[in-house]
Amino acid sequence: MEGCPAPISILLVDDDRIHSRILEVRLRAQGYQIVVADPGDSALVQARVCPPTVVVCDWLMDGMNGLDVCRAFKAEPALESAHFILLTSRSRVEDRVEGLDCGADDFLSKPVDPEELLARVRSGIRLHQANERLKLLASELHQQKLRLDQELEEAASYVRSLLPEPIGGAVRADSRFEPCHELGGDSFDFFWLDDDHFVLYLADGSGHGLAAAFPSISVHNQLRSRSLPVDLRDPGAVLQTLNSGFPMERHQGRYLTLWYGVYQPSSRTLSFASAGHPPAFLWSRTSAFPCHWLKGQGMAVGLFDDATYGTESLEVGEGACLLIYSDGLYEVPRPGGLMGTLPDFMQLVEQCQDVLADDDGLDRLLSQILHVSGHAPFTDDYSLIRALLS
Incomplete structure (x- = not known):
């Protein structure tokens, strides 16, 4: 000027x-x-x-x-x-x-x-x-916005590059991810820790923009590189260690929710812990057992230094399937001006459980979500992980 x-x-x-x-x-x-x-x-x-x-x-x-x-x-x-x-x-x-x-x-x-x-x-x-x-x-602000949009798009591409490819075999897992315009804090992964332990988790950082993405990307890098000084087979211990290393004061008041699970095929045991994350959904595609919502009891990572996290475990029956997701899927405006809620989403998922295990199950669920929201645009990142455990 x-x-x-x-x-x-x-x-x-x-x-x-x-x-x-x-x-x-x-x-x-x-x-x-x-x-x-x-x-x-x-x-x-x-x-x-x-x-x-x-x-x-x-x-x-x-x-x-x-x-x-x-x-x-x-x-x-x-x-x-x-x-x-x-x-x-x-x-x-x-x-x-x-x-x-x-x-x-x-x-x-x-x-x-x-x-x-x-x-x-x-x-x-x-x-x-x-x-x-x-x-x-106004011209300068417009140019700055264009540069920021480009940076956010590059950051979203980077986040996509970190996300896992579908996995087949004893455990089959795939996912869906869509960043919002401002980029949120979603990050997730699933991988074999060893021959008998399959890890899957989904983290969601608070807020929007690059600052929201950094904490969850950091978690992703530590878990994928196995540099976190803890036994990754123990979900509660993993969350406890992450909480110790991510105080809000060092991250501009940011915190993150996280659902972390470990499946052991030899014992058909699923162990999990949650840090303030929406409950995962466990069901059987053969109707061998009733569906479960796996909530966990922990606070979001970074909120309180003295937060504690416990590991919960259960045996999964025949045809077990697991769905993990972020809140961007249901916090969407609906016709009439109301926002979607977690109970509404849980009800919709239960109604769709018969098709969720199909090859196009995740896409059909997303289609139903768009239908009930009147095709309103998502205001936050959304992520989905589906794992067929047995």
């Missing part, structure tokens, strides 16, 4: 040569650059060559009157910012309203008082310059 200011030019439009000459002399004496134009297209032609700061135009002129000239100026993007002053002997409110509706910015009553003329012009120059600064600022 630094640099030399644009020269101040004033365009006079008047078919009275004597009156126009008097105004020209008075304004030129103040050091302004003055351009005198005849009414009609001549004024527009000269203005296009040198866009004026202020236009002083008589209302009553032969041919193209002042209102016509004003409309023409305000219709051209390159000229519309000029401060347009109409000279008029009319004093009725209706006339002033008509002039304002045509785009006039100010009025000067005829006969023109010299001091009022100069004051009105100075005022117009200030307003024009303020408007130009605002336009420049």
Whole structure:
């Protein structure tokens, strides 16, 4: 926004040569650059060559009157910012309203008082310059937004690159992920820790933007690299260690929810712990056992130094399937202005459990979510993990 200011030019439009000459002399004496134009297209032609700061135009002129000239100026993007002053002997409110509706910015009553003329012009120059600064600022903000959008898109691509590919074999797992425009804090993974322990988890950082993504990405990197100083087969101990290393005070008040589970095929045992995360859904595709919502009892990671996390375990029956998700799936506006809730989502998942284990089960669930929300856009990242455990 630094640099030399644009020269101040004033365009006079008047078919009275004597009156126009008097105004020209008075304004030129103040050091302004003055351009005198005849009414009609001549004024527009000269203005296009040198866009004026202020236009002083008589209302009553032969041919193209002042209102016509004003409309023409305000219709051209390159000229519309000029401060347009109409000279008029009319004093009725209706006339002033008509002039304002045509785009006039100010009025000067005829006969023109010299001091009022100069004051009105100075005022117009200030307003024009303020408007130009605002336009420049708006342009800079737009460019910054474009850069930020690009950075967020690159960050979203990076998050996608960290996420796991589908896994087949003794445990089959796949996922869906969609970042919101501002990028949230979702991150997840699933992998074999050894031949008999399969890890899966989903983390969701609070807030939006890059700062929200950093904590969950850090968790992802520590777990994937196995650098966390704890037995990754113990969900409660994992959350306890993460909570110790992620105090809110060191992360700009950020915290994260996390559901962490370990499945052992040899014993058909699923162990899990939750740090304030929505409950995972366990069901049987063969109806061998009733469905379960696996809630866990822990607080979100980073909230309290003295938070504790316990590991819960259960044996899974034949055809066991597990669904882990983030709250971006149900915190979506619904028709009527209400927000979706966790109980609504849980009910929908239970209704869809017969198809969830199908190859397109996750896509069919997402389709149902969009249907009940009236296809409202998601306002947060959403993530889904589906694992067929036996």
